[in-house]
Amino acid sequence: MNAERTSTRTLLARISGPEARTLAQVLRTETVGGSLLLLAAGIALIWANTPWHDTYEAARSFVPWPGGAALGLDLDIAHWASDGLLAIFFFVIGLELKREFVSGELRNPRTAAVPIVAAVCGMIAPALVFLALTIGTDGAALRGWAIPTATDIAFALAVLAVLSSHLPTSLRAFLLTLAVVDDLLAITVIALFYTDSFHPGMLAAALVPLALFGLLVQLRKTWWWALVPLGLLAWFFVHASGVHATIAGVLLGFTVPVLARGNEPTGIAERLEHKWRPVSAGIAVPLFALFAAGVSLSGDRLASAVTDPVALGVVAGLVLGKLIGIFGSTFLLAKFTRASLDPGMSWWDLAGVALLAGIGFTVSLLIGELAFDTGDPRTDHVKTAVLAGSLLAALLASIILGARNKVYQRLEKINSD
Template sequence: MPDDTSRRTLFPSRGGLALASILRTETVGGVLLIAAAALALIWANTPWGDTYEAVRTWVPWPGGEALGLDLDIAHWTADGLLAVFFFVVGLELKREFVTGDLRDPARAAVPVIAAICGMLVPALFYVAVNVTAGPEALRGWAIPTATDIAFALAVLAVVSSHLPASLRGFLLTLAVVDDLLAITIIALFYTDDFHPGLLGVAVVPILLFGLLVQRGRTWWWALLPLALLAWYFVHESGVHATIAGVLLGFTVPVLARGDRPGLAEHFEHLWRPLSAGLAVPLFALFAAGVSLSGPALREAMTSTVALGVVCGLLLGKVIGILGSSWIVSRFTRASLDPGLSWWDVLGVSLLAGIGFTVSLLIGELAFDTGDPRVDHVKTAVLVASVLAATVASVVLGLRNRAYRRHPVESTGS
């Protein structure tokens, strides 16, 4: 079982331990992610914008073509490094379901159903806007269905100091279910070369990984190769490779054994600094660089595709999540956490309008390379995400202030 010595192996020096401790603070991770996204935007919209595009499309291992690993830097950060983030998310979400607020099925049902409706309604908004634009435009129906969990959690971490912990659990569940469904949509509707056999092969290293961690084994020389094999086969199957991180996280036991913490807590302790300090900021750096020139904005905002994306993310998400949460809580045995207000849920619903990663990915898959609608999608996703983050920050900032002043009175729903 893990002990303090095994924890120190990743950060052996005092300076490394101090840095790791800082990176485990959610606010620091959120600031790093937002700063990296801002840097990408600035870089992409300066006279040196060509260098940004050259760096993000650079292929570090062109010889990996035979293995399907001749990916550029942007894909390595989105498919590779981001899997580390999703592994940590999987660990945290399992802890919520086993020992946290979501262990009650009646409470867990609300964010799960909200996630489903938070994808259906934006898709309907997009289709309504593009119904007369032709079948090609309708291929983008899934673009506004996705929520970027990394950015949403980052904004919540920066804004929140007194908001209830259950609100983060609500957002975490909502965003993970959203991402899993979005990845399923990609596999079913936007993947021309889906290989279910390779996905089946990926189950083998995942099961072996789960067998070892269930027995309390923390052998890095066995677990790390198994995790890499799981990632590789999921990637080669045509499914978004970050799903491997979530599945691996779900295999890790949560409950403590004796006087030692659960293995999920131990792994989260080890990997969160790498996730928050390297994986997520680098992903943001190579995903957020979108042209914001006047002509590009004007052209995008006259496109029905862009308008459908903006309406879906800004309106569809709020209506789908907030509306379904209220209906489920009102007419079924499922219930909202008693420590949450409907104003809190409104703030989370707005945060869910931050599309970014998966939305941009679906946009690239929906339209052919060189199609101007690809750039329209990028601009629309960025504009909608920034607006959603801004409005959500205002709402949650006000709620944070209310909880700080009246922590007892503000817990009613």
């Protein structure tokens, strides 16, 4: 009897109507955001490889507030984009994570098990691939182990949305949930492994505005003139503590209640996510890409990147590591639990999504900046590798998922006739 129940378990089962509508809304936003992200990255690459490349570097290194040195805020534009604007991106991630754990796919342990296992293995395998290719180099190179572990949710969902006119909805839900867990793990990695100097007093001070922010939202007081200054104050103290300032965005997101009360049509988390996601996807992330993705592709620099084990480790980690980790763990989970895929899906579908998760971009570029100093040649090599690995992963995924989409399209036509 138990064996029969176990054998009928379904991996990546079809999702319900309300969840499908929520997913569709997220996909529409991320598709636009992914397109803007791609446009910004393209502008950065073109700008950095024209005769006016000096103006690109001048723009990145411009310090808009030199008088902020006393507060540690004499940051150039590139750092304001990565430390400041990306905090908005991580705030939205924090809201999304909490909503998933409270009322989404991750609230059910059985449903959440597959994407969580896939996300964890999808980070371990790329790190191991990177270490295998860089183990013989100097110790400093090993600091980049986390670069190929991240998935760029905006890019990945944008590519999937273009290809998936007939792909199963559950496949898109799996990628979204996988990317959410991946983001949580990436946040943890940044906080634990890429904090050079830590000042616990400043981090303790950040708890005060965080607590006040949380108190206001719990009381349903969403006054922007109170919440925004408290958020900025929390960001300042986290930045001063030595922990990467984007973590403040996640912590603020975690304080927001998810479930609606009384006559509220939706919870505060959903309302804030609805307001701030366009700012994140349409402004914060594209501007970060504009000032982070510009790398020279001249012959000499490209040749040095190709021979750098760090760059090779990043590309291999994003493409092979993600495929091995996500596809392999899901396949083994199915074998050991005697589960099966949803009848309307194929293992080729999952392979395509696993490759799609190899689009690292935003968080991979951020970790690359944290892993290596600005003057280190590996910084440019990492940027080149992240772009190349993400592009290759997207191309291979497009080939597989494009072919699978045609199969589902033909099946739909046959069933309708």
